[in-house]
Amino acid sequence: MQISTTKKLFPLVTADIALFTLIDWELHVLLVKRDNDPAPDRWALPGGILRPDLDSSLDETAMRVLKSKVGVDVRYLEQVTTVSGPHRDPRGWSISTAYYALLPGELVPAAAGTSVKAIGWCSPVDLEDQLAFDHGFLLSEALARLRQKVRQGALPLHLLSDKFTLTDLQRACEAVLGTRLDKGAFRRLIKDEPSLRLLPGKFLRGPQRPAQLFEAAPDFRF
Amino acid sequence: MQISTTKKLFPLVTADIALFTLIDWELHVLLVKRDNDPAPDRWALPGGILRPDLDSSLDETAMRVLKSKVGVDVRYLEQVTTVSGPHRDPRGWSISTAYYALLPGELVPAAAGTSVKAIGWCSPVDLEDQLAFDHGFLLSEALARLRQKVRQGALPLHLLSDKFTLTDLQRACEAVLGTRLDKGAFRRLIKDEPSLRLLPGKFLRGPQRPAQLFEAAPDFRF
Numbered sequence: 443m444q445i446s447t448t449k450k451l452f453p454l455v456t457a458d459i460a461l462f463t464l465i466d467w468e469l470h471v472l473l474v475k476r477d478n479d480p481a482p483d484r485w486a487l488p489g490g491i492l493r494p495d496l497d498s499s500l501d502e503t504a505m506r507v508l509k510s511k512v513g514v515d516v517r518y519l520e521q522v523t524t525v526s527g528p529h530r531d532p533r534g535w536s537i538s539t540a541y542y543a544l545l546p547g548e549l550v551p552a553a554a555g556t557s558v559k560a561i562g563w564c565s566p567v568d569l570e571d572q573l574a575f576d577h578g579f580l581l582s583e584a585l586a587r588l589r590q591k592v593r594q595g596a597l598p599l600h601l602l603s604d605k606f607t608l609t610d611l612q613r614a615c616e617a618v619l620g621t622r623l624d625k626g627a628f629r630r631l632i633k634d635e636p637s638l639r640l641l642p643g644k645f646l647r648g649p650q651r652p653a654q655l656f657e658a659a660p661d662f663r664f
Numbered sequence: 665m666q667i668s669t670t671k672k673l674f675p676l677v678t679a680d681i682a683l684f685t686l687i688d689w690e691l692h693v694l695l696v697k698r699d700n701d702p703a704p705d706r707w708a709l710p711g712g713i714l715r716p717d718l719d720s721s722l723d724e725t726a727m728r729v730l731k732s733k734v735g736v737d738v739r740y741l742e743q744v745t746t747v748s749g750p751h752r753d754p755r756g757w758s759i760s761t762a763y764y765a766l767l768p769g770e771l772v773p774a775a776a777g778t779s780v781k782a783i784g785w786c787s788p789v790d791l792e793d794q795l796a797f798d799h800g801f802l803l804s805e806a807l808a809r810l811r812q813k814v815r816q817g818a819l820p821l822h823l824l825s826d827k828f829t830l831t832d833l834q835r836a837c838e839a840v841l842g843t844r845l846d847k848g849a850f851r852r853l854i855k856d857e858p859s860l861r862l863l864p865g866k867f868l869r870g871p872q873r874p875a876q877l878f879e880a881a882p883d884f885r886f
Contacts, residue, residue: 452674453716455759492748494675494757500748524746524761526714526722535716537677537759539746 453526454536457504458489458577460522460584461514462566462618463545464601469617470563471581472512472551476574477559480532484574485562487581488512489538504541511558513551516543518600518664522584530576538575542584544600544664567620591664592618597637599658607646607653608632637662675748676758679726680711680799682744682806683736684788684840685767686823691839692785693803694734694773698796699781702754706796707784709803710734711760722761730765733780735773738765740822740886744806752798760797764806766822766886789842813886814840819859821880829868829875830854859884 461472473485490507497503501519508514519541526537554561566585570578592598592615599606601614612628632638639659645652683694695707712729719725723741730736741763748759776783788807792800814820814837821828823836834850854860861881867874 451716453677453714455675455677492675494673494750498749500746500759521745523743524722526761527720528716537722539748 454531454533455492455500456489456531456536456538457492457500457507458487458538458540458580459504459508459516459519460487460540460542460566460581461508461512461516461545462542462588462601463550463563464547464614464617465550465563467613467617469566469620471566471569471585472514473562473564473569473573474511474554474558475560475562477557481574483559485572486574487540487577488558489577490557500539501541504539504543508543511555512561513553513555514543514545514549516545519543520587520664522580522587525576525580538580540580540584542588544588544598546601546603548603589619595631596664597632597635597662598664599637599662600664605641605644605655605657607655609653611638611656676753676755677714677722678711678753678758678760679714679722679729680709680760680762680802681726681730681738681741682709682762682764682788682803683730683734683738683767684764684810684823685772685785686769686836686839687772687785689835689839691788691842693788693791693807694736695784695786695791695795696733696776696780697782697784699779703796705781707794708796709762709799710780711799712779723763726761726763726765731777733777734783735775735777736765736767736771738767741765742809742886744802744809747798747802760802762802762806764810766810766820768823768825770825811841817853818886819854819857819884820886821859821884822886827863827866827877827879829877831875833860833878 463470474488476482476484476486488511492503504519508516522540522542524539528535530536566581570582598614598618602610612623616623637659638656641655641657644655646655685692696710698704698706698708710730710733714725726741730738744762744764746761750757752758788803792804820836820840824832834845838845859881860878863877863879866877868877
């Protein structure tokens, strides 16, 4: 492949995103099957090239790319790391800023967009060697960052519907961490959590006894 | 200022580094007084432009820049965040990957290098509004990351000489955190720390009773 002088002097800059959601209370990550060179037909994280004429930051690149390639407006997006070098993309010296994003299960996209042959939701574990470029590494860094944050007490409310029960919240934390949590200990931990707001008189009714519904406090920050 | 089409299509990419050291057991950060446009005579973090022909990663850009601008070979360097946008540098759309680096006090550089009018060591606190570009923000992010890591139990041995006492180590942690630590609690915390290796028969002798010397274990990772 021929690389022009311009490409030699100016690196290719991309944003790549690990978009997580819950399906049947298991953590899943969105993968795209690439349509174009390089790495056609390989599975990868959704991502795309920075457009200085369109984007006012790399965060905006990430949001624009998710919208165009997988039809998603994300609620929450966080930068994980930036990788760089001459060999990670055959088009030349390149930089990727990796993000993770969180999406409630009911907003899961159903259709592939621009430059995408197919989309699929997978368990994010043990994918390291199966993705194009260094996306396996980016995914494992993203998952590690998300887990670290939840382990330190952040509540992954962006994975839940607007209204949720404490059981939903515990399941979301368990899905992220990949471990079961003790119900009593979990309830004590979130007892006075200021980011949770009880919805008076609102309950989830089902076969079991009604469960109190909560919502995120207006100033909630993950 | 005229911006060429090439510059519009390809962003300027830089690495900027908050280089921390201890001077009289206080945390200091290295600032450089800029010699050239943009922001001549303003103080900034040392930094420089990615050279795809020289650098095999942005980490290498950071190391090369520290060597050429302030004459330092760093022992430890860690990526903090990547900032980006059309307005943060008057030369056009730009990206900066920010790092922090740690240096023992005895290796503090004495001379300014390429494109640097002067160097100075400052307390890293309350500099937010006084630096060129968004370097105040990058510095506060770097300091926050360093503090978080030490608060979580990482030992900032890269700030110390090859051989150090436990009092030295406590002082280094206190300097990073900006708070005093209880000696008894600190000693219990590091009692079985595998990254510390006692040097049998080696003591620091001074006016007080001899203090046991330690070194970093070979597999120490900050």
